[in-house]
Amino acid sequence: MVFVAKTRSPEEWKIILSTISTLVDEATFEATVEGISFRGMDPSHVALIDIQWPNSTFEKYECDGSVKFGVRIDELSKLIKRASKRDTIELSMLEDGLLNIRTHNDYKREYKIRLIESSVSSTPLPKLNFNSKVVLSAIEFDKVLSDVQVVSEYISIESGPKLVEFRGKGDSGEATISLDSESVGLEEIEVKENSLATYSLDYLSRITKAVSSSGGTIAAEYSSKMPLRLECRIANIGRIHFYLAPRVQD
Numbered sequence: 001m002v003f004v005a006k007t008r009s010p011e012e013w014k015i016i017l018s019t020i021s022t023l024v025d026e027a028t029f030e031a032t033v034e035g036i037s038f039r040g041m042d043p044s045h046v047a048l049i050d051i052q053w054p055n056s057t058f059e060k061y062e063c064d065g066s067v068k069f070g071v072r073i074d075e076l077s078k079l080i081k082r083a084s085k086r087d088t089i090e091l092s093m094l095e096d097g098l099l100n101i102r103t104h105n106d107y108k109r110e111y112k113i114r115l116i117e118s119s120v121s122s123t124p125l126p127k128l129n130f131n132s133k134v135v136l137s138a139i140e141f142d143k144v145l146s147d148v149q150v151v152s153e154y155i156s157i158e159s160g161p162k163l164v165e166f167r168g169k170g171d172s173g174e175a176t177i178s179l180d181s182e183s184v185g186l187e188e189i190e191v192k193e194n195s196l197a198t199y200s201l202d203y204l205s206r207i208t209k210a211v212s213s214s215g216g217t218i219a220a221e222y223s224s225k226m227p228l229r230l231e232c233r234i235a236n237i238g239r240i241h242f243y244l245a246p247r248v249q250d
Contacts, residue, residue, distance in 0.1 A: 001064065001065055001067055001093065002062050002063065002064045002065075003031050003062065003063045003067045003091075003092060003093040004060060004061065004062040004063075004090065004091070004092045005031065005036060005058055005060075005061050005062075005063075005090070005091045005092075006058055006059045006060035006061070006088055006089065006090040006091075007058060007059060007088065007089045007090075007236070008059050008088060008236065009083075009085055009086065009087065009088070009089070010080050010081070010083040010084075010085070010087055010089050010103070011085065011214065011236075012057075012089075012236050012237055013076075013080045013089055014077070014080055014081070015210065015211055015213075015214055015234060015237060016038075016051065016053070016237065016240075017073055017076060017077045017080065018077075018210040018211075019049060019051070019207060019210040019211060019232075019240060019242075020038060020040065020049060020051075020073055021073045021074070021077070021210075022049075022203070022206040022207050022210055023040055023041070023042040023047055023048075023049055024040050024041075024042065024043075024073070025072065025073055025074070026070060026071070026072050026073065026116060027040060027070065027071055027073055028068055028069070028070040028071075029068070029069055029070075029071070030066065030067070030068050031063045031066070031067040031068075031069070032063060032065070032066050032067075033055070033063055033064070033065075034054060034055060035052065035053050035054040035055040035056075035057075035058075035061070035238065036051075036053040037050075037051060037052050037053065038050075038051040039051070039123060039125075040123075041123050042203075045245075046200070046203065046244065046245045047203045047207075047242065047243065047244050047245070048123060048125075048126075048242070048243040049207075049240070049241070049242050049243075050125060050239075050240075050241040050242075050243070051238075051239070051240050051241075052238045052239045053237055053238045054238045057236050057237060057238055059088065060090070067093060069093065069099055069115050070115055070116040070117055071099065071113065071115065071116065072116060075113060076099075076101075076113065079101050079111045079113070080101070082103065082109060083103040083109070084105065084107075086105050087103040087104060087105045087107075088103070088104050088105065089101065089102070089103055090102040090103075090104070094112065097114070097115055098112045098113065098114060098115065099112070099113050099115055100112050101113070125241075125243075126227060126243060128221075128223075128226065128227060128229065129223070130221035130222060130223050130226075130229065131191065131192045131193040131194075131195045131222075131223040131224070132157075132159040132164075132189075132190070132191045132192070132193070132194075132195040132221065132222055132223065133188065133189070133190040133191075133219060133220070133221045134157075134159065134164050134179075134186070134188070134189055134190075134219070134220045135186075135187040135188035135189075135217055135218070135219045135220075136179075136185050136186055136187065136217065136218055136220070137185040137187070137215070137216075137217055137218075138208065138211055138212040138214070138215060138216050138217060138218050138232070138234075139185065139212050139215065140184065140185025140186070141185075141208055141212070141218045141220070142205075142208045142209060142212040143185075144166050144177050144179075145166075145201060145204055145205045145208055146205070147166075147175060147177055148166055148167070148168035148175045148177065148201065149168070149201050149205060150175060151168055151169065151170045151172050151173045151174060151175045152168025152169055152170040152174075152175065152201065153168075153170065153200070153201055153202065154168060154198050154199065154200060154201055154247050155167070155168050155198065155199055155201050155204065156168065156196065156197070156198040157195070157196070157197055157198075157199070157220070157222060157228075158194075158195065158196040159189065159191050159194060159195050159196075160191060160194050161189075161191050162180055162181060162189065163178060163179070163180050163189075164178075164179050164180075164186075164189055165177065165178050165179075166179075168201070187217060188219075193223070193224075194224075195222055195223050195224045196224050196225075197222050197223065197224055197225055197226060197228065197246050198246060198247040199228050199244050199245075199246060199247060200244065200247060203244055204228075204230075204244065207230065207232075207242050208230075211232045211234060211240065214234050214235070215234075215235075216232065216233050216234040216235065217233045218230055218231070218232055218233070219231040219233065225246055226246060227243055227244060227245050227246060228243070228244045228246070229241060229242070229243050229244075230242040230243075230244075
């Protein structure tokens with residue numbers, strides 16, 4: 001079985017691993033001719049991540065079948081973090097069941113790590129129709145979440161035709177951030193029906209911080225009292241979807 005995946009820098013793997021680590025400690029990737037994918041849910045079944053990383057985004061990609069490889073996120077992250085920003089990263093599968101990681105530029109490194117038992121998640125993606133969609137720069141979205149998190153553990157998102165409000169309330173007070181078409185970082189508001197839903201800031205903040213350092217945009221789709229879907233759009237990485245169940249309120 002042939003599997004080789006080479007990225008132009010370590011940043012792509014850093015983002016992928018950081019994103020996954022917000023929910024789980026171990027991950028099983030599946031590589032096919034089309035690319036690399038991962039799907040995982042946190043132990044409490046509140047949040048789910050679905051990643052599709054197409055072969056076209058890699059500097060070099062070879063896979064002649066279906067390859068599953070399970071890793072401990074912290075172990076692989078430690079190795080990837082040893083690389084500088086200018087290093088290429090090449091992952092390949094060895095015949096003895098080890099994952100080979102090579103970093104290359106002026107300074108060459110090669111690591112071999114033992115894989116863990118693979119178990120690709122059979123969790124189906126939720127089938128949802130969303131009434132509202134807001135597209136923000138990842139940096140601005142992280143800023144909004146941080147502003148609300150000062151006073152609250154939850155965030156309520158309410159959208160109208162031309163305005164979206166992010167609100168939070170806690171023992172110390174309340175916060176409201178209002179964004180319209182003139183707001184910096186807001187790229188799109190699309191509303192089929194006015195929507196209001198509340199979500200855990202802990203999950204949202206962790207996933208946003210994992211991707212915001214790379215720039216890019218985040219599209220948040222939601223409906224009243226329904227799950228939220230974030231689509232993280234990042235250069236050289238395909239699709240990262242994050243699903244979060246709404247807060248159940250009395």
